[in-house]
Amino acid sequence: MKFITIDKKDWAKGIDKSRGTYQLFGPVTDINGCQIKALDADVQPEMEYTDSVLSAKSVLFPQSEKILVTSLNEADDDHHIMKRADGDYTPRAVIGIRPYDARAIQLVKMNFDTEDYRDPYWCDAYEATTFVGLAINKPGPLDFSTSTGTGPFSEDGLDILLADMDDKFLAKVLTPKGEAYAAACGFNTEADAKESQVLFDVMRKDAEKTISSSVETDKLKDKTILDLYEAPFWDDVAFSCINCGTCTYVCPTCWCFDIQDENKLKASSRFRNWDTCMSPLFTRHATGHNPRGEKTMRVRQRFMHKLKYFLDKYDSGIMCVGCGRCVKSCPVNIDIRQVCETMNNYEKKE
Amino acid sequence: MNSTKTGSVVVIGGGISGMLSALDLANSGFYVYLVEKGPSIGGVMAQLDKTFPTNDCAM
């Protein structure tokens, strides 16, 4: 672990230099606001953004990803045999990822990279990716990341953590991957480690202090699943919900997907697309039966999964990193903080 | 049935009028003989291009 100082004057040049060996992702603003996207050769990551509308999860888990291909042309010898689609797993770096998004990727990893099963698409992309985080000096009013086990300066899941120091970035290089990327950029002005760590700590404390929002999760672990499941408040929580998938699509920790085959003429491709537990189709059986047929069941599922099932299964805290995106984007203002509080404080009446 | 009549009708002429008369009779319970002098039924209407006033095709 070492610290590097990057003069902002050298920043763009260094980034451009890395393009030779890395495919870059980062924040850019378009007509609909800030998005984390693959950067075109002439586009620099915008390092002064508040937050992106969507999280950085799509760098590893695109909304629509071609996973298998096959030929339907019976003249081909291997027709109708599924083969893995060509994917680009050359090194890539995501510049300016927020620490809570990086933490979220670690949570998602628990799903895609397990002892029993390793998702090749996600894992190969993960292996190929260097995460260059940008610490949050001024957290927004909806940021409650400190109460979800992360924070504006969290290093979890990052290869480099950058802190914006006005005229320069102070970079904490956390992993060999990070080191390699810094080298590729030609960033090599090493800073004093001790001094730098002190600076980081001060900035972290300042940033954390401004966070006013938080959730209480301390009692969740001790609740009985069935009690929460049968709690009467779900109807009220769900009333206003319109069952759009917005909360799940903006969420950095939602990983559900759906598999679809698409045929175009003599070529068939199998895609996986983001799916959402908000959609009635999510659990509809081929018979037409739907175990989560009612809206309330779906809303309950989302919160129970994030705040209770995940907690119980992985013992790594709740499946929420406190980015606040769902609170902001929900068209009907269903606030996960309030729901979490309701669940946390719920006592079954005997 | 003590009628001396026969339950069949001869329709003479296979133009539009004769053909439709034959159809109505056959469809209402009579055996019909449609007699046409020419080699085919259809009459003059079959030779027309369009019909007024709708300009529908006569065929």
Next chain:
Amino acid sequence: MDTCIQKIREIAGDLLEKGEVERVIGFAEGSIPMATSPVAISTKEDAQKLCFSSTCGLNLANYASKEKGKKIAVVAKGCDSRNLVTHIVENQIDRDNLYIIGVPCPGMVDKFKIAAEMGGEITGFEEAGDTLIVSTVDDKKELNKQDYLRHNCSLCTHKNPVLFDVLVGEEVEEQQLDNAYPDVDAIEALTADGRWKHFEELTQNCIRCYACRNACPLCYCPTCFVDESGPQWVGKGQDKTDVDTFHFLRAFHCAGRCTDCGACVEACPMGINVRDFTRKLNKDAQDMFGWEAGLTIDKRPPLDAYSPDDPNDFIK
């Protein structure tokens, strides 16, 4: 506005107390500035939760029709009332089971526009007449509400409810417009390529969360065409053709029925102006059939009926 909220609460409380309705559907304050949330109130006490402001941008007709068979009351601004009308016409709501608490609408504000103006997360929002007092962590501004109205509200000619059982507050003056569709005219004036480019860019960030569809009171089909699998009308990935097919077809399903309530845009997390599609069809309905949706319960929308004098200039 405060007296108006007071009246809503009184009427709602009264209706519930007397048992005239089972539930009152209205808006409640949200958990963050500029957010409101649709609620269903069932006790007189809870009626105090009801509120009304320039941020009640969703359409409550959407909720009313889901309460089939129940007697309900709905707080309805102009748009909501027009969609209630549509729902009555389309057999989604039984008029006899519906009590409409009409609210003359002050116009809804555009959250995206205000956020863009403030340049950061909003931490405070207050209304004082036509002045909006908006703050962020390190800024506070007074904005003129008329400059920050939602686009549909700035062109609204039906602020007052068209159908109601009680009206809360005085009717507001309706504006007279020389041209209700300047935005559509501008798109129509583009070349075919230009229009295509415009729509391509418009939907480029669509994530197909279907918030627009789900917020729309017109989209009540038990199974939406995008969700059908036999046949699968539309691919489910991010293929541009499929994304656009969704938007085009949804717009066509709204043709002659859309009241331009703006709930779709309000709901879109990506800030996509999906009204660009529906408004073109609204304009066509106006031009071809002299029709504005949701004004009368006595007539069905033009595309729901066939009449021999329907315009058919397109048939050559």
Next chain:
Amino acid sequence: MPLKYVINPDVCLKLQKDKCGTCADVCPANAIDYTQTEETITLNAGSIVFSPGFKPFDPSRFDNYQYANYPNVVTSMEFERLLSASGPTHGHVMTMPKLPMKPKKKADKALAEKRKDPKKIAWFQCVGSRDMNKCDNAYCSSVCCMYAVKEAIIAKEHDPELEPYIFFMDMRTPGKEFEKYYQNAKEKHGINFVRARVHSVTEDRDTHDLNIRYADEMGQIVDDSFDMVVLSVGLEIPQETRDMAEKLGIDITDHGFCKTDSFEPVTSSRDGVYVSGVFNNPKDIPESVLDASAAASAAGDFLADVRGTMTKAEEKIEETNVIGDPPKIGVFVCDCGSNIAGVVDCPSLTEYAKELPYVEFATETLYACAQDTQDKMVETIKEKGLNRIVVAACTPKTHEPLFQESMVNAGLNKYLFEMTNIRNHNSWVHKNNPEIATEKAKDLVRMAVAKAALAQPLAEEKINVNDTVMVVGGGLAGLTAAKSLATQGYDTHIVEKKDVLGGEALKLYKTAQGEDVGEKMAALVADIEANEKITVHTNTTLEGVEGFVGNFKSKLVSGGNETELEHGVAVLATGAKCSEPTEYCFGDDDRIIKTLDLDKMLKEQDAKLDSVKTAVFIQCVGSREPNRPYCSRVCCTHSIDNAIELKKRNPETDVFILYRDIRTYGERELLYKEARELGVIFIRYEVDRKPEVKVEKDAVKITLIDHVLNQPVEIEADLLTLAAAIEPRKDERLANFFKVPLNDEGFFVEKHAKLGPAEFATDGVFVAGSGHYPKPVNEAATQGRAAASRALTLLAKKDSLFTSGTIATVDQEKCSQCGVCVSICPYNAPGFAADGRFAGTAEINPVLCKGCGLCVASCRSGALHLRGFDTNQIFSQIFALGEVV
């Protein structure tokens, strides 16, 4: 119209001289049989319908038009073939059309080089009609004005630069929608109308252009040049028909038309012999169609007690259950002689079809529709166990039922059949590009096979038919219909809102043939009242109708009492009424009356008539005007009839008829002739120069511009009769009860202007009388009988009346209950389920559904499906097409 060739024995070398025989050598189907000879067969029949038709008048004998000598003078019938896509020039209008397309003779070749697209064509009206000088045809042929206008419009559509001229005496467009057609021809299509009888035609020897000479309305001689002249030839009864009539022993008129009674208009003078079509007076298609049905009704009445004694019940063949079986498709590729095979490579198409998925068998046939091919098809289905059939041939519109019948004969559900049109859609339109046509045929066959593979057997539900008939309207048409239906054994109810039967006919004096209407009506009413099968409801109104074909329930209200009538069919014969004139000082003076008032005076032998010295009739009062653009059809004949009556009562009476066009169609023209001979004076006026009427103390003064003198003429009349327009009742409520349409003026719109003139598009509902369009006694009676005949065919086939299998169905899980289908269906087929699990969702009444698909297309929720055209079938066709893209 079977597309079969026959040998003309008069010119066949083989038959005449036992030479040649080429056709037998080349016919691949071995269809040539020289041994077939004429044979005489004796038929025993209970009745005869005589419908021998007409011959177009042969203008060769007119030396002034030189039809026989000038190549560019043609008859309207020849011009009709020139316009036709299936005609000798494939619809290309060209001069010298009578030359062969590929002339062999030298002189013909020289002529053919001068062929061009005509830019100016003249139609001469009344060639062989209304003409006692050059031929003996005094009558009007009734159809020529309209067909000339039509030919001019169509020719102009073929070539927008064409200048058509129509030379006529009176423009006779008295049929339904005809007047508008004529006005449109003038105003929209730019057809030139010249009121003149052309004297002669001469030819430019070099160019073969035609010069014509005529006197215009001002009496000026005009010379003009045309590329082509079309002679609008009349309809004529040939000698052989007259001979046959004589053999049959039926009376004919001087012109060879059958003599009939106005109240029994298809009944000849001999018992059991009925007549229809042009032989029963010149008429166009819809009237011939009405005659056809009327004659069937009359013959049916005559043979009522032996109905059904000679017909055989169809044999029912057990249907094979194919549900769950994998598709085994048979493909039949039709050569259509050379129609398809001349362009498409049918053998390679057949080979291609064999390779398609699920295709078990494919074969090429010379004519798929031939009876032997059909037998083969049935055999093959059974032998190979086929369960789906695709025929690649012509249009399903004409041939699908035939193939489906073979399916049924082979024990397959008829909806397991799919037809694709490789002729009209392919070989005909791509005839110059055989390769592409063959490729397209493969596409079409592949698509049809893809769809057929998904075809499912569809059920047709039996419709129960109530035997009772309701006739709405107790006028002549309604009574005629009721009488026929009752005679053939059906309980018939007549609903009449007035207290007496008879309707408007009771106000008439005499028919055009001179029959006393009052006497005849009294006899008819007495017949009706004596008939125990008929129930008369006078003073009764219809207040509501529910149900559908075979199962109507009507609410009848009489004097406050409500009764319900269940009936299977309905005849709407609600008639029309005489309008109240709003001009010519009507109402200001009792010497100004309407035609019906004069009838009343004649009927009552009113003494006032004796003092009439000058009587004037004004025609087209309220007809052919912007607010009533139609011609009232009956007024010309009626006024002329009354004028003759006045003249006969007192030859000294001066009688004037002020008219726009005299429209005495058919043999009514003879009345016009008679009137002139009796000294009735006819003065024509233009609609923009109408007569002016002033009421003065001792006379009604009428001023108008005489069209010949172009001078004002003043007539002092003591009786002015206005031929007031006939007005429909415009009964929107009634129309709505039965879901039948009204046209702009308020007349009922029939199912088809030509082929369905006595029925509505709504099954089980029929129309007769002036509610359909103004008509004189004989035509009202004809339509009454025709409506009865159409109703009878439905009632007689009640045991074989089924719904179609191709109808809409609702997936009630998906229905959003929005009601668009209910609102949009023109046939009232969708409704809301009243109870059950899916209460409130849409459901389709299979009896009312026509399978048009409108509801399917309009359903946003995708809940509606059209059986036989389901989404998966349509998609499979699209994907099958996409396979090669």
